[in-house]
Amino acid sequence: MPGPTDPQADAFLWGAATAAYQIEGHPLADGAGACIWHEFSHTPGTTYRGHTGDLATDHYHRWPEDVALMRELGLSAYRFSIRWPRLLPEGVGRSNPAGLAFYDRLVDALLAAEIEPLVTLYHWDLPSALQYRGGWANRDSAGWFAEYAALAGRLLGDRVRRWITLNEPMVVAVDGHLRGRHAPGIRNVFVTARVIHHQLLGHVAAYRALKAEHGGLAVGITLSNTAVWPATAAAPDVEAAEMAHAWRNFPLFLEPLTFGRYPPELTELLTAYLPDAWEADVEAMRLPPDFVGLNYYSGERVRHDARSWLGFAVVQEPEAPRTAMGWMIRPEGIHRILTQAHARYRPRSVFVTENGAAFVDRQGEGGVHDPARTAYLRAHIREVLRAREEGVPVDGYFVWSLLDNFEWARGYARRFGIVYVNYPTQERVVKDSGLWYASFARKRTVAKEAVDATA
Numbered sequence: 368m369p370g371p372t373d374p375q376a377d378a379f380l381w382g383a384a385t386a387a388y389q390i391e392g393h394p395l396a397d398g399a400g401a402c403i404w405h406e407f408s409h410t411p412g413t414t415y416r417g418h419t420g421d422l423a424t425d426h427y428h429r430w431p432e433d434v435a436l437m438r439e440l441g442l443s444a445y446r447f448s449i450r451w452p453r454l455l456p457e458g459v460g461r462s463n464p465a466g467l468a469f470y471d472r473l474v475d476a477l478l479a480a481e482i483e484p485l486v487t488l489y490h491w492d493l494p495s496a497l498q499y500r501g502g503w504a505n506r507d508s509a510g511w512f513a514e515y516a517a518l519a520g521r522l523l524g525d526r527v528r529r530w531i532t533l534n535e536p537m538v539v540a541v542d543g544h545l546r547g548r549h550a551p552g553i554r555n556v557f558v559t560a561r562v563i564h565h566q567l568l569g570h571v572a573a574y575r576a577l578k579a580e581h582g583g584l585a586v587g588i589t590l591s592n593t594a595v596w597p598a599t600a601a602a603p604d605v606e607a608a609e610m611a612h613a614w615r616n617f618p619l620f621l622e623p624l625t626f627g628r629y630p631p632e633l634t635e636l637l638t639a640y641l642p643d644a645w646e647a648d649v650e651a652m653r654l655p656p657d658f659v660g661l662n663y664y665s666g667e668r669v670r671h672d673a674r675s676w677l678g679f680a681v682v683q684e685p686e687a688p689r690t691a692m693g694w695m696i697r698p699e700g701i702h703r704i705l706t707q708a709h710a711r712y713r714p715r716s717v718f719v720t721e722n723g724a725a726f727v728d729r730q731g732e733g734g735v736h737d738p739a740r741t742a743y744l745r746a747h748i749r750e751v752l753r754a755r756e757e758g759v760p761v762d763g764y765f766v767w768s769l770l771d772n773f774e775w776a777r778g779y780a781r782r783f784g785i786v787y788v789n790y791p792t793q794e795r796v797v798k799d800s801g802l803w804y805a806s807f808a809r810k811r812t813v814a815k816e817a818v819d820a821t822a
């Protein structure tokens with residue numbers, strides 16, 4: 368059984384995650400181009416009180432302090448994303464030297480602090496210039512993305528070993544193109560299906576482009592997940608839960624990448640909307656990623672509902688404990704997602720690339736006391752390590768997020784950080800949960816007993 372003497376324990380990454388638009392600020396500085404979140408958040412009525420990423424946590428200037436903070440916390444890895452239009456203001460073509468220099472210095476500083484950088488290429492900030500050409504709804508997006516991936520790989524591939532192509536392509540498709548509550552604010556199911564399909568093509572093209580730059584790179588994809596349980600053992604509820612799982616979670620993307628087809632549960636639904644010749648495309652998508660990134664926040668019970676488009680409805684559970692996002696707290700769900708992914712697709716390596724919670728935090732005299740977040744992290748980490756003990760090849764865990772930040776449509780009204788950001792002064796204060804995570808991470812252990820043994 369793995370314990371503190373587990374030789375793998377040292378290699379396990381204990382990190383924190385962020386995304387460029389959520390923390391950097393200064394989206395147009397030094398020659399960078401606009402992105403869809405810049406335009407969306409500046410459009411009246413889209414975000415909480417009109418909040419934008421114009422300043423965010425000012426990480427664009429404060430990154431040395433943030434790297435020092437991570438070092439103090441004893442993190443062994445940091446997952447961040449590159450703002451595509453900082454490197455390529457128009458998305459393709461001419462590159463921006465100041466943007467290249469920014470990420471170049473950040474990576475050097477992380478390595479000097481002995482923190483392994485994991486780079487996400489696309490965490491939702493598509494260059495506006497490409498959105499005007501149709502964005503992910505345009506099949507050419509795969510080629511645009513590969514050009515960007517190659518440039519980033521050329522710049523950082525000598526120092527960054529692990530790369531994530533896309534962050535949560537399902538959220539991009541559904542929140543951005545079906546519900547319209549995220550950038551680019553479109554509501555069209557045919558566009559949604561194309562965005563799913565083209566992101567998969569883009570992932571594969573970027574995978575190849577990165578490997579062509581540096582053969583030794585490990586390239587993965589990060590997928591969103593909500594654990595799903597059927598409301599009852601009756602067949603219609605069980606089927607509804609299977610449908611919900613395939614549509615919202617890793618199967619929609621890992622089925623094509625592992626088996627060259629869309630999940631059988633969804634094929635009938637998707638064929639009504641997919642672009643012509645999708646069958647040939649999907650067969651060619653069979654290219655298992657080197658690792659799979661799984662994000663997890665919450666779990667739900669689901670029942671059959673013939674009136675709903677996808678045939679399922681989420682069971683209302685007014686008594687369930689929730690975070691400030693209204694998301695139900697279900698630590699066993701992260702174990703469920705990890706073991707389901709392992710059973711169905713046998714990924715070579717898995718990272719929990721995001722897990723965390725928003726609560727209402729206040730800066731007091733003696734710091735920021737957030738016992739609910741510490742309890743959330745403890746419970747979830749315990750479940751991750753239980754899945755690992757049972758044979759799921761989990762190689763790392765990343766808290767969302769290092770810092771409080773711009774929580775998309777919710778603006779700065781939701782705080783996910785293990786470090787508090789006092790926005791008017793930009794002061795950083797490590798929350799109690801951050802102190803707990805630091806003392807746990809410093810042990811460099813993968814024994815789940817250590818979670819409880821850490822005060």
Ligand code: FCB
Pocket residue numbers: 386389534535538591662721767774775783
């Ligand atoms: C995920 C996003 C991340 C953050 C968390 C709370 O869906 O990837 O940027 O907003 O949710």
